[in-house]
Amino acid sequence: MTATGSSGAAHPMVQAQGVHKHFGRLEVLKGVDLEVAPRDVFCLIGPSGSGKSTFLRCINHLEKISAGRLSVDGELVGYRQQGDKLYELRDREVCQKRQEIGMVFQHFNLFPHMTALGNVMAAPVRVRKEAKAVVHERATRLLDRVGLHDKADCYPAQLSGGQQQRVAIARALAMEPKLMLFDEPTSALDPELVGEVLDVMRDLAAEGMTMIVVTHEMGFAREVGDALVFMDEGVVVEAGTPRDVINNPQHERTKGFLSKVL
Amino acid sequence: MADPLPAERGEAEAIKAIPVRHPGRWVAAAIILVLAAQLLHWVVTDSALQWGVVGQYLFNSQILTGVENTIKLTIIAMVMGAVLGIGLAVMRLSKNPIVSGVAWIYIWFFRGTPVLVQLIFWFNLPSVLRSVSLGIPFGPSWFHTDPKDLITQLIAVCLGLGLNEAAYMAEIARAGILSVDEGQVEAASALGMTRLLAMRRIVLPQAMRVIIPPTGNETISMLKTTSLAVFVAYNELLGAATNVYSRTYQIIPLLLTASIWYLFMTSVLTIGQYYLERHYARGALRELPLTPLQKLRLLGQRNPGGAAPT
Ligand SMILES: Nc1ncnc2c1ncn2[C@@H]1O[C@H](COP(=O)(O)OP(=O)(O)OP(=O)(O)O)[C@@H](O)[C@H]1O
Ligand SMILES: [Mg+2]
Numbered sequence: 089m090t091a092t093g094s095s096g097a098a099h100p101m102v103q104a105q106g107v108h109k110h111f112g113r114l115e116v117l118k119g120v121d122l123e124v125a126p127r128d129v130f131c132l133i134g135p136s137g138s139g140k141s142t143f144l145r146c147i148n149h150l151e152k153i154s155a156g157r158l159s160v161d162g163e164l165v166g167y168r169q170q171g172d173k174l175y176e177l178r179d180r181e182v183c184q185k186r187q188e189i190g191m192v193f194q195h196f197n198l199f200p201h202m203t204a205l206g207n208v209m210a211a212p213v214r215v216r217k218e219a220k221a222v223v224h225e226r227a228t229r230l231l232d233r234v235g236l237h238d239k240a241d242c243y244p245a246q247l248s249g250g251q252q253q254r255v256a257i258a259r260a261l262a263m264e265p266k267l268m269l270f271d272e273p274t275s276a277l278d279p280e281l282v283g284e285v286l287d288v289m290r291d292l293a294a295e296g297m298t299m300i301v302v303t304h305e306m307g308f309a310r311e312v313g314d315a316l317v318f319m320d321e322g323v324v325v326e327a328g329t330p331r332d333v334i335n336n337p338q339h340e341r342t343k344g345f346l347s348k349v350l
Numbered sequence: 351m352a353d354p355l356p357a358e359r360g361e362a363e364a365i366k367a368i369p370v371r372h373p374g375r376w377v378a379a380a381i382i383l384v385l386a387a388q389l390l391h392w393v394v395t396d397s398a399l400q401w402g403v404v405g406q407y408l409f410n411s412q413i414l415t416g417v418e419n420t421i422k423l424t425i426i427a428m429v430m431g432a433v434l435g436i437g438l439a440v441m442r443l444s445k446n447p448i449v450s451g452v453a454w455i456y457i458w459f460f461r462g463t464p465v466l467v468q469l470i471f472w473f474n475l476p477s478v479l480r481s482v483s484l485g486i487p488f489g490p491s492w493f494h495t496d497p498k499d500l501i502t503q504l505i506a507v508c509l510g511l512g513l514n515e516a517a518y519m520a521e522i523a524r525a526g527i528l529s530v531d532e533g534q535v536e537a538a539s540a541l542g543m544t545r546l547l548a549m550r551r552i553v554l555p556q557a558m559r560v561i562i563p564p565t566g567n568e569t570i571s572m573l574k575t576t577s578l579a580v581f582v583a584y585n586e587l588l589g590a591a592t593n594v595y596s597r598t599y600q601i602i603p604l605l606l607t608a609s610i611w612y613l614f615m616t617s618v619l620t621i622g623q624y625y626l627e628r629h630y631a632r633g634a635l636r637e638l639p640l641t642p643l644q645k646l647r648l649l650g651q652r653n654p655g656g657a658a659p660t
Binding site: 148150179180183184186187189190191193195197198199200201210211214215216256259260263 | 531533534536537538539540541542543544545547551552555556
């Protein structure tokens with residue numbers, strides 16, 4: 089089963105064909121097929137343990153897939169194809185590719201020993217070796233954009249969960265990625281803080297960022313999502329536009345899951 | 351404490367109760383006081399200790415050189431131990447089984463043999479090696495030297511103490527690295543950092559909070575361990591004292607002189623460690639522990655019958 093984003097460009101941003109992943113004997117992904125079109129907001133839902141995080145981590149090669157094909161922007165993840173031979177990428181090349189993919193985590197994972205500004209500046213300065221002044225200017229602009237210009241000098245411990253997650257989004261954007269991965273970005277937040285993070289993501293979507301969002305926020309998926317995929321037990325069970333999947337699910341498993349989260 | 355107790359708010363009468371008496375404590379204190387007085391009397395008056403001689407040698411230039419060398423050895427050995435130890439810890443946590451195996455064997459060997467044996471080994475190495483050369487085995491050599499010039503007495507002692515310390519520091523550093531949340535490395539990797547960069551910029555700075563306190567302990571311990579260098583005739587503090595008493599036969603007073611210096615130096619380190627730990631507890635503890643001075647001040651303020659001020 090293939091899920092196709094609505095804007096349907098010729099060259100998908102992410103393409104998965106029969107992606108398998110197992111940890112030892114435990115098979116977590118059992119042949120995932122999907123396509124994410126550029127500029128789309130692609131929402132991923134599914135019960136706990138269905139492999140959503142694992143799939144997201146495969147996209148930036150934090151996990152190595154066991155079988156199948158996975159490509160980002162037309163290039164294989166983790167391998168280089170020359171003729172009909174596959175060559176594994178070196179660590180350095182893998183790191184290079186990760187720079188183009190931003191990731192936002194459920195538990196923020198900010199660097200606690202750096203200020204908000206330091207967190208945002210760290211990768212451009214240390215990884216891309218950009219001039220500090222240039223990065224400082226961009227980082228300040230990004231913090232401003234997520235509504236935190238007055239918190240630049242605060243350490244993560246001094247920020248609320250919602251503020252931390254917004255810093256984390258700014259940190260990912262500082263590398264000017266072409267794709268953003270969000271792994272349940274609001275599930276660790278108090279209900280009243282969810283909105284401020286979703287607002288930032290909504291703005292990002294409006295600016296045309298390609299986003300894959302694992303979420304249980306059905307309102308967000310319905311309003312902002314271009315495509316919605318329901319995953320269970322390592323396979324894509326149902327895919328389509330958010331409206332279709334949510335209002336008119338075809339599979340029993342989808343119906344069962346939606347009845348619990350809606 | 352968000353809510354003050356009712357008594358503090360003045361809503362109810364303060365409790366006036368007779369505190370529990372502890373007669374046992376007073377008896378124990380009295381006995382200890384008598385014993386301590388006897389000990390002090392003996393220490394001060396016994397002629398065998400020869401306090402006059404102690405005073406005479408406390409700032410003797412030979413002893414002071416020894417103090418200087420002890421400090422020098424401690425610093426070199428600890429720096430060597432810390433740098434090598436962190437390297438070994440990173441190696442032990444490597445995914446490459448050969449790299450982590452090498453680190454494991456190093457730690458196993460250097461922790462498993464007495465440091466004194468290692469010291470004597472390095473000291474005697476030059477006399478059993480005929481020559482040291484750098485080049486292709488069995489082929490031409492570009493660098494050639496007499497091992498006696500290569501491993502001087504100081505270098506032998508530093509190698510012995512530093513390489514041994516590295517094995518202990520490696521375990522301390524490893525515990526520190528493991529204390530850092532996995533999500534940190536993950537976030538760093540997702541930003542495109544290499545493992546090494548993530549280790550240096552993200553993991554190690556956070557691991558320091560766990561690494562620093564036991565490193566203070568190790569430094570205090572090292573300060574005393576340097577006295578083993580006396581076995582290879584290196585002129586550190588104990589060596590200096592030995593040199594003097596082998597001439598004058600005033601063994602006890604010179605050992606006392608050395609001990610006073612050791613106690614003085616470990617005391618300085620202990621105080622330093624206390625404040626260092628306090629500094630690194632910042633952000634991890636909600637309230638910092640009191641400094642001894644603050645505790646004394648509190649004791650003075652304690653009002654009889656009332657609760658201790660907080
Ligand atoms: N590194 C790993 N080693 C072994 N098993 C793993 C590993 N990572 C994930 N798993 C297992 O893979 C399965 C899928 O995990 P995953 O985190 O992808 O689920 P998920 O859909 O994101 O669930 P949740 O909604 O709870 O986040 C789980 O059973 C998990 O225990
Ligand atoms: Mg997950």
